Amino acid sequence: MWQRKGKLWYFFVPYCLSTCSNCLKGQNNYLKQFLAHETSYLAHLLNLEMAPTLSSCSLCSQQDPMFRCLDCYGQHLLCKDCLIKSHVQHPFHRPQQWKEGSFEKVSLCDLGYVFNLGHSGSGPPCPENDNLFGDRLMTMVHFNGVFEHCVRFCRCKGASSDHEQLFVHRLFPSTFDRPETAFTFDLLDCYEIDAVECKTSAQSFFHKLRRFTNNAFPDDVPVGLAICFISLNIKLTLINKEPISGTY
Numbered sequence: 525m526w527q528r529k530g531k532l533w534y535f536f537v538p539y540c541l542s543t544c545s546n547c548l549k550g551q552n553n554y555l556k557q558f559l560a561h562e563t564s565y566l567a568h569l570l571n572l573e574m575a576p577t578l579s580s581c582s583l584c585s586q587q588d589p590m591f592r593c594l595d596c597y598g599q600h601l602l603c604k605d606c607l608i609k610s611h612v613q614h615p616f617h618r619p620q621q622w623k624e625g626s627f628e629k630v631s632l633c634d635l636g637y638v639f640n641l642g643h644s645g646s647g648p649p650c651p652e653n654d655n656l657f658g659d660r661l662m663t664m665v666h667f668n669g670v671f672e673h674c675v676r677f678c679r680c681k682g683a684s685s686d687h688e689q690l691f692v693h694r695l696f697p698s699t700f701d702r703p704e705t706a707f708t709f710d711l712l713d714c715y716e717i718d719a720v721e722c723k724t725s726a727q728s729f730f731h732k733l734r735r736f737t738n739n740a741f742p743d744d745v746p747v748g749l750a751i752c753f754i755s756l757n758i759k760l761t762l763i764n765k766e767p768i769s770g771t772y
């Protein structure tokens with residue numbers, strides 16, 4: 525029996541060693557090939573951060589477009605209006621503006637973007653929005669960072685409560701009475717997978733989100749860990765419950 529095992533190892537160990545050796549050879553070859561392209565890659569990288577060379581907006585031909593979005597595919601330079609129009613269905617993209625010699629992060633909310641709830645979200649805003657409550661500045665947390673958004677709730681007759689309107693748009697409210705913070709379902713799913721596969725604690729996950737939002741000053745990001753953690757857990761407990769019927 526031991527003899528048979530010994531014979532098996534006799535074949536297995538050289539096989540493992542040759543596999544590892546091939547793997548290392550592959551990595552070394554890859555690095556050698558990369559070094560041949562290093563200078564040109566560096567030049568391309570620097571060119572990506574250079575001043576806009578296009579003189580007109582990629583969508584409307586307006587002169588001097590100053591905005592780009594790295595979350596959108598392609599190298600497009602846009603004017604402010606086209607940037608907002610093209611992001612009606614992408615409120616969690618992170619556009620940048622060319623300012624004084626470099627691209628800087630800019631908030632869609634600061635540019636005038638309004639986050640509509642009700643009326644399918646991406647359709648025209650609620651016709652009854654000239655109400656006493658007005659729009660609300662909310663903090664929204666997605667898996668790529670923390671965002672401020674000017675939210676317009678639906679105030680039509682028979683409209684659902686604010687927290688339910690958020691929920692049916694896949695946003696989990698941090699409170700149920702006049703919520704000012706919400707977490708996207710994508711974020712909660714992302715946390716669940718991180719926790720299962722990478723053993724990430726809620727605290728580490730939260731710190732990662734703050735770094736995504738502002739890597740230089742993560743402490744400036746305005747979301748409390750306690751609220752984030754509670755929402756994550758409540759969402760997980762809902763997974764096996766029956767859906768609530770109703771119109772939103």
Ligand SMILES: [Zn+2]
Nearest residue numbers: 581584603606
């Ligand atoms: Zn334009």
Ligand SMILES: [Zn+2]
Nearest residue numbers: 593595596617
């Ligand atoms: Zn975008």
Ligand SMILES: [Zn+2]
Nearest residue numbers: 650678679680
């Ligand atoms: Zn409405």
